[in-house]
Amino acid sequence: MMNKRYGIGLALLSVALLAGCGTRQSSQGKTTSQSTSTQSSSTKSVTATTKVSLTAAIKKFQQQFPNASVTSIELEDQLGRPVYTLEGVGGTQEHELQLNGRTGKVISKKSEMLDQDDQADAERDRLNLNKVISPSKAVAIAVHDRNGGYASELKLDKDNDTTYWEVQVHQGKQQVDVKIDAYEGSILETEHDD
Template sequence: MKSKVIFTGLFSLLLLAGCQPNQTTTPSSTTNQSSETTVTSTNKSEDSSTSAGSTDSSSSQTANPDIQVSADRAIELFQNKYPDAAITSLELDSDWGSYFYKIEGVDDQNEYSVKINAMDEKLEAENPEQLDRDEQNGKKKSEDGLDVSNLISIEEAGKIAVEKVGAGTATDWDLDKELGTTYWDVKVKNGNQTTNVKINSQTGEVLSSEIDD
């Protein structure tokens, strides 16, 4: 009888000991899963931040904080002052230390030139000059007048030019005409190299590119 009691007691102890490890490992598994979830969430957050940073960096290559006046607005200011004149030349550069538009135009009798601050729209006009007799009565106006309708923006022209070159920064924009086609001539600087890219001012088509010597 004593042997049966002892055997039953030992069997109970072994059964109890076998159950204890399973009770202690369950919280550990839950903790590991929680840690893995936290790490994954953190990594996703870091990836999102990196992606946002990359987007900001890309857009900063085409945006210029020193140019707050669009080409369309500069043209409008010129036309408000000289409503009968056709624009024959438009330049945007920083030769004076800040970005300015220089716009020239003609009517039937005179030639006009203005300088417009690209930050605050301040306009400075030079004294009109009378056209030569063979340029009057609409001849120069017809021959040299630019098509300023539906222009792509200087930002878009700069982006197209930089993509054509492969790298660099757009620094100067000239609006000109050749064989009846009005185009943007964009200067792109990449290190010590300067490239001029001609772009159709209405369609955005690249017409030519040439590296300055």
Template sequence: MKTKLMMLSIVTLGLFLGGCTSNSNSLPKESSAVSNSTSNSNTSTSNAKKAVPAIKLTVTEVISAYEKAYPNTSITSIDLDTSFGAYYFEVQGVDDNKEYELKINAETGEETKEREENLDIDEKNGVKKAEDSLELNDIITLEDATAFASEALGVNPETATDWSLDREMTVTYWEVTFESGRSESSVKLDAKTGDVLEKELEE
């Protein structure tokens, strides 16, 4: 009798432990389902975001690339905007007699020499060089220019679409353009101090 009771107790204990094991094994499956759901949700959110072409090069790197391609010249402008879905830097420069242009992929660094042509007679012998050469020492970065400009307009810095480094009179300036819907706005900043020089709003 005692033997039968003992065997019955062992069987009952085994069934109980088996049930507990089964329950504990079901938890990871539920947890996995939640994890997959969260993962899918994150993927959907990520896919919903607008894809923005990468800008990996700094302005300093772009300046160095231009100076290597065209030594003994001066940079007169740097523009950054999109072309066929990718961002490109377009750098223009001069020496005493010629004008040059270098196009650089902002993500890959691939360079293309766009043009090299003679200056007009009234621009030669250093005239254009003296009038248009940028002062590139200690200029603020592209990121800082974007931050200052967006703050001046009260807009999201992520809506910036175009950047230009140029010169007016004796001042080298950044111009940053923002687009939101059909409206466009831009800010000109002193390239050394970040001070706002001009704001322009277009509806």
């Protein structure tokens, strides 16, 4: 009788140990797959983690600086979060607003006086934001042009009356800056960084 109880106890103990080992293996498998997905998400383009639209970011800038016009917009990954930096001019002042691209919360804002030369240039630098392609479309065009990679940064700017998106595309250790017409979506130029 004692032998039978001992055998049953030993069998139950074995089942419990095997069940515990099975649980440990499956939780290790989860850890491995989680770290793999974290690694792949770190190489996603900055627009993939941005929840705030370009229109919403511009609206926030206009709320903070009602009499200002936007002169440049940048979206980049800063410490693992997307950050918009909008610059603009209004009257005799230059303004800058940084927004969290996930939440829309203001990170910082500042204004400073423009000197007379900069005041004269301010009108020329104002962006016409009507019908500008979205940041995600600009990134898709740039990444497609480079046959893959991811974008860590992009900037909407103007030079010689041409408004363009400049998208920084990474492919392995190589970085390429792709300039795209902000209205038509055509590639204006590419520049390889060494």
